[in-house]
Amino acid sequence: MPDDFLIARNPEEGSSLPYLVRIPLGANGIILKVRDTWPRTTKIYCHRAEVWPSNPEIIEQLPVRSVSRRGAAIDLVLDRSRENRSQFVLTRARGREMIFWQSRRTTKQARPNVALPTARAHGQVLEIIVDSGERYPYGFTHQQTATTRRKLPAGDYAVTEGDTVIAAVERKSIDDLSAGLTSGKLTYQLAELAGLPRAAVVVEAPYSALFKREYVTGATLAEALAEAQVRFPSVPMVFCDNRKLAEEWTFRWLGAALHEWRLSSRTDVIVADLAGPSPTPAEIRSWATAAGIDVPARGRIPARVRTAWEKRNNG
Incomplete structure (x- = not known):
């Protein structure tokens, strides 16, 4: 197995991590499933792979200038002019291993130079x-x-x-x-x-x-x-x-x-409350009689009487 940094296609069909990388560290290297071939705009989530394929489809084979383990991080420097420095960070969350692949640029983007507020959203949880x-x-x-x-x-x-x-x-x-x-x-x-x-x-x-x-x-x-x-x-x-x-x-x-x-x-x-309850037929009859408007003593209130009532109250 060469001491180069290898990127290959993941042979697992339907995987959300379509690539494999092999970091030349240790006897057999460290093999990871990854989402992309380089952390250009954001950190890349990685997951350990059990073995390197026997006949992999190699996408890139890149010479390594240096690779070293430093605590929870693996620093990788490739022998090329651009996109040559990156880091794999190994951590644990909720009892399981989490691995992220990041570059200096994506690390800077992930840590905005602002202090995020902790106040509630409009006073509510x-x-x-x-x-x-x-x-x-x-x-x-x-x-x-x-x-x-x-x-x-x-x-x-x-x-x-x-x-x-x-x-x-x-x-x-x-x-x-x-x-x-x-x-x-x-x-x-x-x-x-x-x-x-x-x-x-x-x-x-x-x-x-x-x-x-x-x-x-x-x-x-x-x-x-x-x-x-x-x-x-x-x-x-x-x-x-x-x-x-x-x-x-x-x-x-x-x-x-x-x-x-x-x-x-x-x-x-509130608007519905301000409008108030609808008048009863008895109230309209009483008002119409007092106003000298002819209104039947029983039955439905004629439309002309209701119109006069509404105009009177809107006026």
């Missing part, structure tokens, strides 16, 4: 529904929320009033957005979102990331995105710099949507 099909969902651990998982009609995160979905947010990485725009899948998702009272799409990357894709031109993606936004104006699409800020935006937007919904509902009740 939100109850956020997380779609049961959402993989690696937001935990909202920084925000004051309670989360439950169930199937949503549209979107990945939602707030409800009773059994009614009031607002939902669809989460997109830049890879998901690019794939949805080129395949047309995003159009169907936006159509479903547009059927909700309020909905939005949040992208875990800046708008400029559209123009840094490897296999599709920026102009193609920008045109498709503009067309989608014009076609579905009721579903805003918001670009955030990274996953952390996208999570914070989702929390704040859902809180504002629920607050606005409740305010609108309360306004409807």
Whole structure:
């Protein structure tokens, strides 16, 4: 086995981690399943693979300048001019191993130079529904929320009033957005979102990331995105710099949507209360008699009498 850094296709059909990498460290190397071939715009989630395939489809074989283990991190330096330094971070969460592949750029993006607030969304502890099909969902651990998982009609995160979905947010990485725009899948998702009272799409990357894709031109993606936004104006699409800020935006937007919904509902009740109860036929007859308007003693109140009553009270 060479001491190069190897990238191959994952032979497992239907895997969400379509690539394999072999890090030349130790007797047999460290073999991982990965989502992409390099952490260009975001950290890449990795999972250990049992063995390296006997006849792999090699995508890249890159000479290594240095590779070393430092605590929970593996530092890798490749012998090439660009995209040469990266790091694999091994950690544990909820009792299981988690591995992330990151570069200096994606590490900087993942740690925005801002202090995120911890205040409640409009003074309330939100109850956020997380779609049961959402993989690696937001935990909202920084925000004051309670989360439950169930199937949503549209979107990945939602707030409800009773059994009614009031607002939902669809989460997109830049890879998901690019794939949805080129395949047309995003159009169907936006159509479903547009059927909700309020909905939005949040992208875990800046708008400029559209123009840094490897296999599709920026102009193609920008045109498709503009067309989608014009076609579905009721579903805003918001670009955030990274996953952390996208999570914070989702929390704040859902809180504002629920607050606005409740305010609108309360306004409807107040308007109805101000209108007061409908007059009884006896009240209208008494007024008409006192005003000298001919009105039958029994039966339905004639339309001319009701019109006179309404004009009198509106005047």
